[in-house]
Amino acid sequence: MRGAQGDLLRLVAAGHAESRAELARLSGLAASSVSLRVEELIGSGLLVEEGAGTSRGGRRPRRLRLSPSAGLLAVADLGAHHARLGLLDLSGTPLVVEERPCEIADGPEATIDWMAAAFEDLLAAHGPPGVPLRGVGTGIPGPVDPATGRVVAPSRMPGWNNFPVAERLGAHFDLPVLVENDANLMAAGEARSWPKCETLMVLKAGSGIGCGVMVNGALHRGRGAAGDISHVRVRSDSSVTCSCGHDDCLEAYASGAALMSVLNEQGIEVRRPADVVALVEDGVPEATALVRNAGRLIGEVLTVLVNFINPDAIVVGGSLSPAEPLIASIRAAVYERCLPLATRDLEISTTRSGPDAALLGAGSLLLDAVLA
Amino acid sequence: MRGAQGDLLRLVAAGHAESRAELARLSGLAASSVSLRVEELIGSGLLVEEGAGTSRGGRRPRRLRLSPSAGLLAVADLGAHHARLGLLDLSGTPLVVEERPCEIADGPEATIDWMAAAFEDLLAAHGPPGVPLRGVGTGIPGPVDPATGRVVAPSRMPGWNNFPVAERLGAHFDLPVLVENDANLMAAGEARSWPKCETLMVLKAGSGIGCGVMVNGALHRGRGAAGDISHVRVRSDSSVTCSCGHDDCLEAYASGAALMSVLNEQGIEVRRPADVVALVEDGVPEATALVRNAGRLIGEVLTVLVNFINPDAIVVGGSLSPAEPLIASIRAAVYERCLPLATRDLEISTTRSGPDAALLGAGSLLLDAVLA
DNA sequence: CCATCTTCCTTCGAAATCGAAGATATGGCG
């Protein structure tokens, strides 16, 4: 997929362009060059022409789409006790998504080999015959060094520290490989659902607290830990020591794990963050109060970041996100304390991409590698 | 300066490239095309060949520089009671820099007209004859809407709210005009001195507290308030109401103005932030303690941002920055509390560009407009 | 001092890209 043609494909795949004219506008190439290239791409079976779009006052554009047989991407999102796995076509549309149990504590070798086998599984069961796999990618619940594809100092992944995940996964497939933090993938996935938002913060509120940032339309990786807010010190009366060794980390008060441990101590049995959401929906006051407090603490941290980054939107996802009081108190804290200029057009809402956000994000980022 | 040629000029002007070979590497153009273009640019008097560079194991490169007669930029940095003004050549090198008294409280019309006159002044006195002015720009001690060039909701600039600064300045000069927040300009200026740092936080500690951010080599503007940290709530025993109406803003404790007011209450007379620095250098314990506390508070705020953005460096500038205890306690707070991954290669130090950082930044940003 | 390697830069035919003009298709309006 040599240079300029890859650019055109990417624009179509990412949903930015649907016609030759749009491609010309967005790519900066002359309309005639675009036509030539598109003809070639159609000739080689990567693009297909599909009906006509709506007129904007003149001749209707001929819609372009990636051919469903252009290729497949196999993507995964690893959690502590289960993994979501999916196959996407090159435009990022899911063919299948499954959730399977999987213990990350089994260590990297076992988990990655299991993932490779699961991908083969999905391909055999759902892959249209003759359509080649073009890339594989996975999200990891911990920091990933963007340069090397290694996991770096994860807090809840025993045995994974410094493990070369990308390398191991690449040994199974001779293809472009993507390994990225799960919250970062969520951010990349949500970005497709927020086309007007150049800078976006995506909060993953589950048993941990993660956050991914898109700045100017691109994922901001920093040194691999960018977006981390879980070990920010929060204002609090009591004093709790976090697993990281510091006192009063956000994670120690507002993560799903923290909420669950408090509830369990109070004799209210919960096993997963979703159970907390259920309690809130049932109107159990202890749970509601806890969730509301968590939202306030998270919101106070976001306050600093909103003033600093001025995002266009804050998206809340993760297994705790369906709990209404969570987002309500995040909103309250942010709107109350941030600069008017920063909140004037700021939208704070729950995920538009749903539980597959990370898989979609993996697809989106993989495209860049596959169509390079 | 049509497209591709502008790109080449910009690479030379910004100091990224010094030879045809480097231009070819950085611009992505073929070496032969670069040679052609460079020949034209030399022909039209914008570039000059100047001696030979150092060999990297083969033939020595022929050094390229922007012609001193290619053009001038007039830039300013407005403060509350004075302004720095300068002329730069197109490679951003200052020809003159002057500081003149100037009351921003006189309102936008008077100030901007004064600035225009001062620019004419400088040109008459120091502009080489026949070299055209190619752009003007200024820094403003308040938020600027990047889209319109208007000042938005500034806290200490009576009469400036919503004033179209860029428009008024443009009325004096029919040229590209840049209006930008002063801390943002400082960030753009420092960035040239930190060539290996893709993402950079630049703190301006003066009578106020400002901050500018470069993300992936580009200034991050957000909605015009990006980088604002002055109204972050800090942990504190007492309770102070800030001018913004909220309690316990960083600015109310750690800004130069706040330090000065405390010192004056204690009967130690200070009029400018530099006086505070002098007291610290004289070993006056009240001043040192205050500055150290300010550094700690600032550092605690930076903690959150460092974890989130993972900058490559934090640069401290502004009139308070020469006070050693300030940066020492910022360092202490950040290194103590941030994630190891975020601080591993993080450099925290004082300005490399000195007091002209904002002027240099204005030049750097103006170039993009002038050579577009 | 000479062969060899590296890097810088230019030359020149091949290939890609452009842009102006025109062909095609559609909506709007009298």
Place this chain on the structure above:
DNA sequence: CGCCATATCTTCGATTTCGAAGGAAGATGG
């Protein structure tokens, strides 16, 4: 319905860009 304005897409000659080959200048190492 016919005409105009608008937008999409193609054709084709002019221009730009590329890339392979080679010349120029210096480093390296016998």
